[in-house]
Amino acid sequence: MKRIQHTLRILLAVAVAACVSLPAAAQQSGLKGKKILFVYGGWDGHEPRQCMELLKPWLESEGASVRLSQSLDVYTDKELMQGTDLIIQTWTMGSITPEQERGLLDAVRGGAGLAGWHGGLCDAFRSNTDYQFMVGGQWVAHPGGSVDYDVDIKDKRDPVTRGLKRFHMKSEQYYMLVDPGVHVLATTTFRSHPEAPWIEGTVMPVVWKKSFGKGRVFYSSLCHSASDFAVPEALEIMKRGIRWAAASRQASAGAKK
Numbered sequence: 001m002k003r004i005q006h007t008l009r010i011l012l013a014v015a016v017a018a019c020v021s022l023p024a025a026a027q028q029s030g031l032k033g034k035k036i037l038f039v040y041g042g043w044d045g046h047e048p049r050q051c052m053e054l055l056k057p058w059l060e061s062e063g064a065s066v067r068l069s070q071s072l073d074v075y076t077d078k079e080l081m082q083g084t085d086l087i088i089q090t091w092t093m094g095s096i097t098p099e100q101e102r103g104l105l106d107a108v109r110g111g112a113g114l115a116g117w118h119g120g121l122c123d124a125f126r127s128n129t130d131y132q133f134m135v136g137g138q139w140v141a142h143p144g145g146s147v148d149y150d151v152d153i154k155d156k157r158d159p160v161t162r163g164l165k166r167f168h169m170k171s172e173q174y175y176m177l178v179d180p181g182v183h184v185l186a187t188t189t190f191r192s193h194p195e196a197p198w199i200e201g202t203v204m205p206v207v208w209k210k211s212f213g214k215g216r217v218f219y220s221s222l223c224h225s226a227s228d229f230a231v232p233e234a235l236e237i238m239k240r241g242i243r244w245a246a247a248s249r250q251a252s253a254g255a256k257k
């Protein structure tokens with residue numbers, strides 16, 4: 001019962017967030033007809049199921065077909081991976097076998113998009129450097145736990161962040177090791193924390209996009225829990241990033257012409 005109440009609370013919060021008017025999102029290619037593989041699992045503290053339950057109805061309302069998997073073995077299904085437009089993964093920590101990792105990396109290298117947030121993408125499979133090379137960053141700390149912080153829009157022209165303004169979060173502020181080659185869309189600046197005073201003033205990427213082979217990779221470090229998606233900007237950035245990454249195959253086909 002408690003869980004149902006929790007889920008209802010999240011759904012209500014997100015419904016409210018969806019009603020808050022944000023500047024018109026640049027309508028990137030939509031999700032109509034897109035085949036999305038949604039892989040969820042790993043450490044339960046990041047509420048992988050609740051996040052999936054929150055995003056899946058939206059993906060379907062946009063016309064995407066969503067296949068769910070609670071097993072990383074799905075990455076070894078070559079045919080399925082080749083027919084997938086976008087992989088959404090929320091899988092904190094855990095481990096991945098060499099075959100599963102190869103399947104995922106080959107799919108993205110071959111043109112599938114990849115999107116994720118927080119630890120579900122950039123704190124997964126800590127010992128796999130090839131995976132980290134693909135996603136573009138790795139979480140290392142969140143000083144102070146859940147803290148008040150601001151997110152600054154760095155790229156005001158990109159369709160993912162266009163029209164958005166600085167916004168506030170009360171959640172984990174991710175301190176990450178980030179590939180300098182990523183395209184940073186939003187950042188946050190650390191205050192001093194008793195446990196790590198030297199990080200004061202450090203500007204850290206929060207949202208980025210990058211390529212891996214022919215594939216598009218999108219990441220946001222926001223949203224420790226499903227209820228964090230109630231922050232309208234956090235949800236909107238994720239939706240726009242998903243749309244961008246889902247157009248990966250079209251974009252790489254277009255580039256060939």
Ligand SMILES: [Zn+2]
Binds near residue numbers: 119224225
């Ligand atoms: Zn977290």
